[in-house]
Amino acid sequence: MALPKVGSIGEYIREQRQQAKISLRQLAAAAGVSNPYLSQIERGLRKPSAEILNQIAKGLRISSQALYVQAGLIEDREPPSDVITAIRADDALSERQRQVLIDIYESFRKEKHAEDEQTSQNARPRHDSGSDDEPLPEEFLAALEPYAASSGNGNVTQETKEG
Amino acid sequence: MALPKVGSIGEYIREQRQQAKISLRQLAAAAGVSNPYLSQIERGLRKPSAEILNQIAKGLRISSQALYVQAGLIEDREPPSDVITAIRADDALSERQRQVLIDIYESFRKEKHAEDEQTSQNARPRHDSGSDDEPLPEEFLAALEPYAASSGNGNVTQETKEG
DNA sequence: CCGTCGCGTTTGCAATTGCAAGCAACGCGC
DNA sequence: GCGCGTTGCTTGCAATTGCAAACGCGACGG
Secondary structure (H helix, E strand, O other), X not given: OOOOOOHHHHHHHHHHHHHOOOOHHHHHHHHOOOHHHHHHHHOOOOOOOHHHHHHHHHHHOOOHHHHHHHOOOOOOOOOOOOHHHHHHHOOOOOHHHHHHHHHHHHHHHHXXXXXXXXXXXXXXXXXXXXXXXXXXXXXXXXXXXXXXXXXXXXXXXXXXXOO | OOOOOOHHHXXXXXXXXXXXXXXXXXXXXXXXXXXXHHHHHHOOOOOOOHHHHHHHHHHHOOOHHHXXXXXXXXXXXXXXXXXXXXXXXXXXXXXXXXXXHHHHHHHHHHHHHHHOOOOOOOOOOOOOOOOOOOOOOHHXXXXXHXXXXXXXXXXXXXXXXOO
């Protein structure tokens, strides 16, 4: 029992922290926890309590729910997908862009729903790319072309090395 | 520190348990925790960890989120004002899909920013339903319905769904 | 009346969380 | 080379979680 299976949560936190480009101590301070403890949490040596988890989420400026999901603590099918709401509320987007994003999002959901019924939860936060602000690959833009005009169904999956 | 304000969470659990007409021990067994501990939790003498909280939620057959909200661990009105945050929080997407969506979103923002750099109206409309007339097809509106309603209401809807 | 069952509660105790203090390693200026 | 600040990690230690065992209470049956 000394080794909790909360590895993924720690990895996720570290990932988010590094993505935010803040040091361990900075996040620890922002979250109101001690630096060593955060270190241990990130490496899966400690199983943070709900309170700590919440603080970290706040410090990371990410959704608490995302963290709980990662921790496997919220698993119910209650879809927290306010993605659409967020998209609609974002006035940094044009109408067209909004529709496209929503359309893509919908298609993704269908895709995933249809595709995977077995891989319920793949803990693979292996950030192979995106750690930094990498410029958007053109493949994505290319994939967007069909969407920019019509809101059909269509597949945006860029060719990746997925099996 | 010694006296957490978790009174509400305990009360809430007890409420739900009694509403479900099950004994403390039954819920304890269903949740996989000990009876005395559950007793202490219900009376606010103990501050259950996220795991325990989750187990109890499962045992009660209620939403884990409702419990976290009661525990003050999730802000009920967690504003998904950020599209990226919402995407990250969406469990219905795969990691890859998330990354793609985020990238697309980023590209959109850059696009728009480049296009009308001067007409940058940085307003923060609270997404007031009504004024915003979006010519979205009904299919989108239909898809939006369940989400459009979920907007900051500090009320914990205790779903009285029969088991 | 007495034993038994279930209810929620209280009492010690092992295991764990979470932290203050201190450590080695890296980079920077002199 | 030597200080200085930063990064992350390791080490003891107090406080807390979470539990097994045991308690008082009320109800049912012999």
